[in-house]
Amino acid sequence: MDVITGFNVAKQALELLKVIRDGRDEGLVREAAGQLSEKITELQMLNAELSGLYQAERQITMELREENKKIEMFALQAASYDLHTTDGGSTVYRSKKPADPDVQFHYLCAHCYSGSKVSILQPKPERSQHGGFFIHYCPLCKNEFRMNKVPAWDLPKTVRPFPH
Incomplete structure (x- = not known):
């Protein structure tokens, strides 16, 4: 009715x-x-x-x-982040330059961000490395991201460049 x-x-x-x-x-x-x-x-x-x-x-x-x-x-929240490509070629969202010099940049998972979720990337346990880059992961969706280069002194001896 x-x-x-x-x-x-x-x-x-x-x-x-x-x-x-x-x-x-x-x-x-x-x-x-x-x-x-x-x-x-x-x-x-x-x-x-x-x-x-x-x-x-x-x-x-x-x-x-x-x-x-x-x-x-x-x-x-999203207004505080910009799209960023890491040294390892991963696309993530990075916090804008903080006003406080003691505060470090932090990174968000691009996959979760596209779903309106804020998930801060975390370093993998045991200083995980792949292809000479540190690996971070998303706690929500478990995606992994190659971040910054591993310094030469942190590389295994078989991968370190030999001094001339």
């Missing part, structure tokens, strides 16, 4: 009330009372349906507000 149907049912109920109030014929009044009872039941069903729709709409509105709040928060 829709709202117009509800108004029509209410109008019919009012007409039946007039018949009952003005009625002189006992049979006609009884018939009108029976029909009025049906109209009241229809109105109650319509009211329950509208109440359910209203509650569903409120739930959707709350969810959309929450989602909008998350998007706004991410947009505020």
Whole structure:
């Protein structure tokens, strides 16, 4: 049922009330009372349906507000990062130059960032290296990123350049 149907049912109920109030014929009044009872039941069903729709709409509105709040928060955070290519050729997001010289740059996973998630890359345990670059990983999606070059003194002896 829709709202117009509800108004029509209410109008019919009012007409039946007039018949009952003005009625002189006992049979006609009884018939009108029976029909009025049906109209009241229809109105109650319509009211329950509208109440359910209203509650569903409120739930959707709350969810959309929450989602909008998350998007706004991410947009505020995202303004603090720029796209960056590491020495190892990985594409990540890097924090903008910090005002405090003691604060180091940090890097975000590009995959998670594209999904509006902030995930700070972490160095792999045991100073993991691959192809002469330190490896960092994303704690959320587990992607790995080649970051900066491993200094020559940290390379295994078999890979170190020989002095001339």
